[in-house]
Amino acid sequence: MKQTILVLSLAGAVLGRPGVNRYSFAKREVPQEHAHRNVNLKVAASLALDNPDNIQDPVFGLLGAKAAATGAGKIADADCLQQATADQAFTNAKAAGDVDGMTFALIYRALERNTGSVGLESVPCTSIQAVNPEIAALQQHQDPAADGAAELNKQIAQELAAQIGAIGGDPTLANEASTFAPGQIGDQTAAGNTCDDDQDNAGCINTLGLRVDDLTEEEALAAAQGGGAGAAAGAGKGATGAGNVAAGNATANAGAGNAQCSAQNAGNANAGSAQNAGNANAGKAKDNAGKAKDNAGNANANAGNGNAGNGNANAGNANANAGNAAAGAADFGSCADPTITFSQAPSDGRQEAAFEATDLQNFPHGSALGIGVISGFICDQLVNKCDANQAAVDQCDQADAAVKASGLTGQAAADSFNQALGF
Numbered sequence: 001m002k003q004t005i006l007v008l009s010l011a012g013a014v015l016g017r018p019g020v021n022r023y024s025f026a027k028r029e030v031p032q033e034h035a036h037r038n039v040n041l042k043v044a045a046s047l048a049l050d051n052p053d054n055i056q057d058p059v060f061g062l063l064g065a066k067a068a069a070t071g072a073g074k075i076a077d078a079d080c081l082q083q084a085t086a087d088q089a090f091t092n093a094k095a096a097g098d099v100d101g102m103t104f105a106l107i108y109r110a111l112e113r114n115t116g117s118v119g120l121e122s123v124p125c126t127s128i129q130a131v132n133p134e135i136a137a138l139q140q141h142q143d144p145a146a147d148g149a150a151e152l153n154k155q156i157a158q159e160l161a162a163q164i165g166a167i168g169g170d171p172t173l174a175n176e177a178s179t180f181a182p183g184q185i186g187d188q189t190a191a192g193n194t195c196d197d198d199q200d201n202a203g204c205i206n207t208l209g210l211r212v213d214d215l216t217e218e219e220a221l222a223a224a225q226g227g228g229a230g231a232a233a234g235a236g237k238g239a240t241g242a243g244n245v246a247a248g249n250a251t252a253n254a255g256a257g258n259a260q261c262s263a264q265n266a267g268n269a270n271a272g273s274a275q276n277a278g279n280a281n282a283g284k285a286k287d288n289a290g291k292a293k294d295n296a297g298n299a300n301a302n303a304g305n306g307n308a309g310n311g312n313a314n315a316g317n318a319n320a321n322a323g324n325a326a327a328g329a330a331d332f333g334s335c336a337d338p339t340i341t342f343s344q345a346p347s348d349g350r351q352e353a354a355f356e357a358t359d360l361q362n363f364p365h366g367s368a369l370g371i372g373v374i375s376g377f378i379c380d381q382l383v384n385k386c387d388a389n390q391a392a393v394d395q396c397d398q399a400d401a402a403v404k405a406s407g408l409t410g411q412a413a414a415d416s417f418n419q420a421l422g423f
Helices: 037-047 058-062 065-071 078-095 099-109 149-166 171-177 217-227 371-384 390-406 410-420
Strands: 252-254 257-259 284-287 290-295 298-303 306-314 317-320 340-343 354-357
Touching (some): 037 078, 037 171, 058 065, 058 078, 099 171, 149 371, 340 410, 354 371
Antiparallel strands (some): 340 354
16 A cells, blocks of 8 residues: 555544544545455454554554554554554454454454555564464555565465464455555555545445455465464364374375375374374374274274274375264264255355354354365364363364365265264
8 A cells, every 4th residue: 555645634533432434634645544444344343342552443553654653542653553453353353252353353454554655565563562373473465566565465365364264264355455456656646556435334445346356265265274274373273183284284105105195083183194193104103002004095093992984085085984983982062063064055145155054053153165164163162162072172173174185065075074073
């Protein structure tokens, strides 16, 4: 974005309650901090729940430092106001169990700030450390005309998608932080390809079709599945189990060759590898009561004293057969149905087929195009709400990791996850 380079004046500062964007600005050359007004309004609602630093409104964090200082409250470094605003809004939304609020706090943190000319990068926040690691993992988009901005902004969007996925949100919303097309270097108006409308609650960048998305839907989902779970402490457990492997990204050397496998069983297996009881070696994995053998892509794991099902992984496809698994020890607590439904008409009104939890009372989450968003949320709820035992949590984590690694879509993906849980 471009810096507001004429004097910013407030007529009575902010009128009304915190979060309401009511300003009287003197004439400015490059206003566009309201371009993502839909995001600002969401963050304002979360910020209003608890605002100990007296931040006047999220819109100030998107201004250049001099103008931002007017509404920074107790935040001494105006270059950190955007981060501080996002951090407090995320904290409030998290305390309220508001996944949507947390999602938009993350999106807000990644929005582009105003700068003084086309192509000029905004100053990063270095003086304040974010309380929430999810916020700390992000930075603001840069002016799309700056050197290397296209690549950098895409990386920021991918990290944003991963963080949104980690908290159980829809990673495709990462594109809400995307910015405008590059302006012309040397443009004396410093306006670039911008808009600014403090009355357009949908965000004029969206209404006018000026937003240039950083990611395709597939890229956003891949970013969440490849790095979202467990990327931020406290937001999700990630790929857990006796031996930790990156979900969906572990390969096992299978005797006669390399087989990408995901040995999913009710005992002990992590996404993408036959890993039991914390000890995975290329070509074999051992657990306390048996051993897993990889033979040219077939991972057969004996878990505990019983046969915990056959995890046959063929070139990265994880098929978990939990029917014969000795999964009797898994107790899902107060949430008896942790399964996923693939619906042509999701309950939240989405106009396309999507995944959602079958039990929306215990797993209240909007539908998602990627199954990993829902499966990860279900596993988190087993810990946070359902009081499930460790065996059930481990089984869910394994099912979550396996379905993300499998590449399955639609009903097949839902069936795979449900079967891995024994349903």
